[in-house]
Amino acid sequence: MESSYREKFAYPGVVISPEDGAAVISYAKSGANPVASISFQQTFVRSTPAPVVATYTSRGPSPSYQGILKPDIMAPGSLVLASWIPNVYTALIYPAIELSSEFRMISGTSMACPHSSGIAALLKGAHPKWSPAAIRSAMITSAINIDNTNSPIKDSGLNYSIATPLAMGAGLVNPNFALNPGLIYDATPQDYINLLCAMKFTGKQILTITRSSTYTCQNASSDLNYPSFIALYTNETGATLSQKFTRTVTNVGDGPANYSVNMTVPSNTNISVYPSRLSFGSKYEKLSYTLTVEYSGNKTGEVVFGSITWVYLIGLHAVTSPIVVAPMIQTW
Template identity: 55%
Template sequence: MDKSVMPKVFSSHHHWYSATLDSLKTVSSTTKSDKDKTSVPEVIYTYENAMHGFSVALSSKDLQTLQKMPGFVSLYPDRSVEVDTTHTTSFLSLNSVAGLWPASNYGSDVIIGVIDSGVWPESNSYKDDGMGEIPKRWKGKCEPGEEFDASMCNRKLIGARYFNKGLIAETPDLIISMNSARDTDGHGTHTSSTAAGNYVEGVSFFGYANGTARGVAPRARIAVYKVLWDEGSFASDVIAGMDQAIADGVDVISISMGFGRYTPFYEDPIAIASFAAMEKATLTLGNGLVIAGWSLYPIDQLLRAVPLVYNETLTACNSSDLLSKFAERAIVICKDVQKSYNWELYYSTQDYSVGQSTVSGAIYVLNEPHSLYQELDYFHYPGVIINSTDRAKVINYAKSTTEPKVTIKFQQTFVGGEPAPFVAKYSSRGPSRIHPGILKPDLIAPGTKVLAAWVPNKLTSIIGRDTQLSSNYNMIQGASMACPHASGVAALLKGAHPEWSPAAIRSAMMTTANPLDNTNKTIKDNDGLVPATPLDIGSGHINPNRALNPGLIYDVGTQDYGDLLCSMNLTHEQFLTITRTSSYNCSNPSSDLNYPSFIALFNKTSTVQEFTKTATNVGSGASTYRANIIQPNGTRVTVTPKKLLSFTVRIKDRKQRAGYFVSGSFTWIDGEGKHRGRSPIVVMDA
């Protein structure tokens, strides 16, 4: 559900969801002899942290009605869970002499939430010998149930909950054999003790592997969330467990399960609950207005009902003395940055001044509604960035009352922002410096604030002046982050089409890439805030699902690459260095590689260039393709013949361009409109 459209009359998301279902009054009959009766579907779970939504048992008719209601986003059926396996500490090369264990004090006071089949609390791995007091931030509990009471938790096993409402909804008459957090399968006990079990000496498997057993983080705390049952396991219960783990305050979620290889990301509860496109903070004004801003302040901090200060004499947050004078222990609204100003310098200057002052935090304003600030790498002090659209709302509120207040909640993640994607400032631009005759880049892929595993003994963030933080995961950016996205898609395509060559895979990825963002406009270039060109994005943003079935591919063989190298006036040594053999025949050198993009380079004497290409039909059955051409300004592009498979593209340039370039495209479209193979065109001076 889209929680942002929840009417203010509702006190909570649960109230809203329940009221939504109350309107779905339907008539149902359980047996032929029963009288018709009115039934209201009941909420099974409501989700607030892992996602915004709820699980419910509905009829097909009610389902159709629900889809038309305000706030509805998407739905998918509950599905069964498939269990995966874990690994051992020896494989990770953990030791007490150097590395992660001593650097992290063996995970002291880290809370690991294990989403699995429960726990066997009597195991020696859950003894709390050597464990200090439970962290005060812990909000969870030890939930009693069958053969399980609250006394079974301790300073090691600090929480235990269980979730099976989804399972019961699937089979209402089901009798749960162990209706508690107690593990009857063994999988949950194995995974949780592997993650953070305490030291147990003299352990062996019937004499094998004798020694001391301990978890990866033996001094960490364990909280278990039982969602896997002997009678079955369903996604709705898994989401409920993850949702509760987040609410309870776990630091790490360990979840060794999945939902099948064919489950798309938008229907995978684990992917939905874990995925982060960008980090934000929520800013709530005293009048109830909620604004989503941007922040990477790395502490789970809540600044609640703090005084809000907007002082027009405070022209910028670049003086710690003035900040302390006008906004002591308050949130200050800083002056917005001008279009021509260096944003990174502006932010770092004000962030430093805020840190040296006595203010509680700051609200920074970017004068353009775009995502340049998302490339910032740090927030040393509590702060949030808002756009110029929201600026007036905040300032108007600050002026409207004698005691304005604001609440800022950090460490929240939202997805689905617009516009996206955009080309980052650091992204490599074309044309190719090595061989301008081939249009580069090929395409673009995600590379900004990508979350992935990290070495835990290396600096990842700084709080205040000198408090350094480390993390097992980090969010960084660069072309190096975009590359593995493209590599992964290529690997998937190779698995689906093992007969395809590397060139065919590249072709499929390029001709199906999307030049438009999620607002259906041309992707923007963050370096100048102008529409991106093929020299910025190539064919566009990678689209994995479309690349699976491109319809047409442009293949390239080894001799074709050899012909290209032959045309580049390389020395024999240079040629041999690349090819590692002299067997290539250079009798027919050609720079016209069978590439799925075009760049025409003209000098003062040339006015026409021709490209000969061959496209191969890899679709199902015979198809007829016709060309759709978008002419670059001031040029004439013709394709002969108008139908495939071998064809010639002729580009005639009508004028000299004095260094600037124009772009267009042509697209092969099959007769049924199922396949569209798009190729960008760039025309520029040589």
């Protein structure tokens, strides 16, 4: 049974194992003018490969609605040195010695979320008129999908195989690139209501979410103007998946811009984009395109992925969206 009495270890020092303690006591009693010193652990940076997807990360497709690719992005979340509550111990030496510190190494969503939300707040400060959807778009389309060895980001939960967007989204969030993304995929409140209508939410459920009854379901659509794509197949054999997406992008660069499309096509898949060039005459102009995914691979659980990138060489913009073809998961 754990003792109810706790003794706080509030002094400068180190904690060693009983085995090492016996050696220290023996040395102190040796009469050989014993001395001791403390060398603090060094921090080594630039470890490789980095970043990697953590084993504990949440993975898609989203059980609430598989038709929108989740997760969106990844952010630093493993063993982050974070400030800690001053009156709560950071470690316990059994049975009753508490170790305190102003900092603690923490892992999980509790660390990745502050990174992401902090970046979103910075983007809102730089672009106060941007909507939450625009900010999310900037973070997704500017994310980094290679590690510091210039190789695809790996998934430590799957034996360091190449991470799919179902594990890392578009990649590691990059605040500097997100500040000036070139193009954004925006969405209005009605666009989200159109999605809720397509998901067969009742009027009462939509009211609970929106807190408003002034909406319409006349244009219900599951094709939300999202900066990523996921096409889902079933286990039906002999069927070829074909899905069409429509997207609208807004030019947030400075002045006119001409974008051309580059694609990384998933295996066993054909991708077509129309038009293949987007010519913007001014800032904030909106243009639309369609993307069609045709998949004829195996229907036994294979996940394939690629990407589409709108490139503006003069403005040094590369606006990248992940594309995933994955099996539909039964949620009942």
